[in-house]
Amino acid sequence: MIYETEEELLEKAIAAEGSSFEELDKKGRLNNAKSKGGLGHIIEESYFGYEVNSNAAPDFEELGIELKVTPFKINKNGTVSSKERLVLNIINYMEEVQCSFFTSSFWNKNQKILLMLYKWLPNAERKDYQIYKSLLYTFPEADLEIIKQDWETIINKIKAGKAHELSEGDTNYLGACPKGANKKSLRKQPYSEIPAMQRAYALKQSYMTALYRKIIKKEELVSFSKKEELHKLSFEKILENRFKDYIGMSDIQIAETLDIEYNRKAKSSIALLISALLGIKGTRLDKIEEFSKANIQFKTIRLEPNGLPREHMSFENIRFDEWVNEEWEDSSAREKFVTTKFLFVVFQYNETKSENPDRLPHLKGIQLWNMPLQIIDNEVKGIYGEVNRLMQVGLDLKVKKYGKTTRQENNFPKANFNGVAHVRPKAKDRKDTVTLPTGQVVTKQCLWLNREFVAGVLDKTCGNKSRENP
Incomplete structure (x- = not known):
């Protein structure tokens, strides 16, 4: 079926909310032990009626929308988190280095994503999982700036002949995750003879968790960076700029300058000091949007x-x-x-403890x-x-x-x-x-x-x- 408008497609997706995968599985994938693929294939084949494929184009090509069926879970303490990273398209090392961000396979495939969320339950069978919520997701402008920087980081590493050294920790929101049957799933890379593990673009699990905290729990996260800044500066440089005026000050001097209560013996005090340095005084670090999305500790x-x-x-x-x-x-x-x-x-301390038992540490940098x-x-x-x-x-x-x-x-x-x-x-x-x-x-x-x-x-x-x- 061809969907003529985004509204028509979203209405169809929303109609699946509350339905179990057993109810949606018209092709019998759940009952076929030889049938490969995840629950997303059931939605693709049985609900939207198109064949599973690995096309470079988005699933709903006429609308430029990619479909992703993805789980979340409720933790023991009542918080919500993503069950996994959101895996996107395979990275073709040989071709992707010839692209700019807006001509890349990532952008061509994933600039608009139809997310269909289901709640993962530890003791339930797959057939009993239910579609919880459907929404059309486009990247917020500030997020997109960081994702562009992440894409450049990945591509620059490939250009340096180090595709075999890619790691999700290299980037903030958009990662390059392993994608293959096992560690022997290898691909050629353009600037090195060393075979590189096959990888796919992925939105980090931490990014998806922050998104679900907003969608499902209506949590408010606080951002310290602005899209205008991110358009000019790297995320790392913005972070450095927040701290640079305080380098050389002791922790007590910084607290006095920022007018915050500070107890050097309390573990929570340094976290409050950091949030104040970032310009979002009083914000818990787990409520800082960039830290949550990038899994920065x-x-x-x-x-x-x-x-x-x-x-x-x-x-x-x-x-x-x-x-x-x-x-x-x-x-x-x-x-x-x-x-x-x-x-x-x-x-850093400027004196040894024997020289001055009451010495104070001074900010050296980040x-x-x-x-x-x-x-x-x-x-x-x-x-x-x-x-x-x-x-x-x-x-x-x-x-x-x-x-x-x-x-x-x-x-x-x-x-x-x-x-x-x-x-x-x-x-x-x-x-x-x-x-x-x-x-x-x-x-x-x-x-x-x-x-x-x-x-x-x-x-x-x-x-x-x-x-x-x-």
């Missing part, structure tokens, strides 16, 4: 006068039950670093950083593999006495394991423990980035001119 780093961080950098506690039941390529640990961009807010894919799939994977090996053979646990106290020691990978990361405790106290798959009980552990590695990541923006970015 901030980390405060305090450097000693010699340029080394005071501490190693910690992440969430390791869920050992997950680690031992996942393959590395599909693991939550890998996904974390592949899809997350970090905002390092860097302070840096947006994502872990390079080579490090993720080598050093971090090495830690992951060693931990899983220990879960098979059992930890070597010893209790050692230090003066009047005792401490449990283990043979998890230490800071000298590979120079990038290690595993060590992160717990409230010695009673804050976890039972391992081996049955052994240890203090809760987490993955830490070595402070020497973090120092090497920081570029001249943060004052570490003598250190190279890994």
